Amino acid sequence: MLDVDQIRRFHQQGFVVIENFISAQQRQRLMARAKQQIESFEPAAKPTIFTTNEQQRASDAYFLGSGDKIRFFLEEEAIDSEGHWQVPKHRAINKIGHAQHVLDETCAQVLGELPTSNICQQLGMESPRAMQAMHIFKQPGIGGEVGLHQDSTFLYTQPLSCIGFWLALEDADRENGCLQALPGGHQIPLKQRFHRDGKGSASMTTLDDSPYPQTNLSMLEVPAGTLVILHGQLPHYSAANTSGRSRQAFTLHYIDAACDYAADNWLQSDLGQ
Numbered sequence: 518m519l520d521v522d523q524i525r526r527f528h529q530q531g532f533v534v535i536e537n538f539i540s541a542q543q544r545q546r547l548m549a550r551a552k553q554q555i556e557s558f559e560p561a562a563k564p565t566i567f568t569t570n571e572q573q574r575a576s577d578a579y580f581l582g583s584g585d586k587i588r589f590f591l592e593e594e595a596i597d598s599e600g601h602w603q604v605p606k607h608r609a610i611n612k613i614g615h616a617q618h619v620l621d622e623t624c625a626q627v628l629g630e631l632p633t634s635n636i637c638q639q640l641g642m643e644s645p646r647a648m649q650a651m652h653i654f655k656q657p658g659i660g661g662e663v664g665l666h667q668d669s670t671f672l673y674t675q676p677l678s679c680i681g682f683w684l685a686l687e688d689a690d691r692e693n694g695c696l697q698a699l700p701g702g703h704q705i706p707l708k709q710r711f712h713r714d715g716k717g718s719a720s721m722t723t724l725d726d727s728p729y730p731q732t733n734l735s736m737l738e739v740p741a742g743t744l745v746i747l748h749g750q751l752p753h754y755s756a757a758n759t760s761g762r763s764r765q766a767f768t769l770h771y772i773d774a775a776c777d778y779a780a781d782n783w784l785q786s787d788l789g790q
């Protein structure tokens with residue numbers, strides 16, 4: 518649970534960093550389970566690359582259907598233009614998502630040991646619902662950047678309610694692509710919505726085209742075991758992993774079930790807690 522100072526910091530700066538939130542044993546269970554899942558994953562002839570390019574992402578049925586499944590997405594550099602693998606399978610995975618917090622017993626158990634739902638309530642959520650889980654790998658050398666974004670762009674409710682929990686499974690620093698966040702940036706309006714278009718695809722719509730404030734991003738270099746809680750409107754980013762070290766993280770995104778979850782959000786699922 519959060520103390521008064523941590524709650525104040527979340528409301529003031531839009532994020533809060535809490536070291537030693539998840540134990541080494543819990544981290545190992547999540548990482549070992551992901552390793553097993555990858556071993557049993559059999560990639561399609563034309564596997565899905567995870568990309569920050571929305572047009573490509575929107576046109577991908579494998580991605581759009583992953584809200585209530587456990588699916589595997591590859592790093593952009595893992596496969597060349599002719600479809601040849603550049604790295605072994607376990608080094609190619611960008612992320613696993615988006616419903617292992619419900620569908621996978623180990624994930625559900627470990628996450629159930631963490632007081633994330635209670636923390637949501639401390640932060641003002643009436644009826645927390647864990648909508649989306651992601652095991653993010655940021656592979657050594659080829660782990661791609663995640664562009665500056667606000668999480669409510671992807672999990673839109675009225676009123677806005679998304680809160681992200683980002684768990685460092687391994688040390689994260691500037692070389693291996695730690696999170697970077699705009700302090701106080703949760704006060705700016707939501708800039709974009711990523712939504713289904715009713716024709717089997719999805720696209721980005723601009724809601725507010727003013728530029729992001731020219732404030733420096735805070736570099737959130739954190740040891741393994743740290744939790745970063747992110748307000749849904751907080752602009753955040755992570756750079757490519759230029760190091761030889763991996764940077765695994767696990768994220769869980771909540772919305773308030775007391776708010777209206779948009780029927781055209783890309784992520785549609787009847788699962789959730």
Ligand SMILES: O=C(O)CCC(=O)C(=O)O
Pocket residue numbers: 653655663668681683694695696753754755766768
């Ligand atoms: O782990 C990362 O590199 C980025 C994760 C992120 O931006 C998110 O979960 O919203």
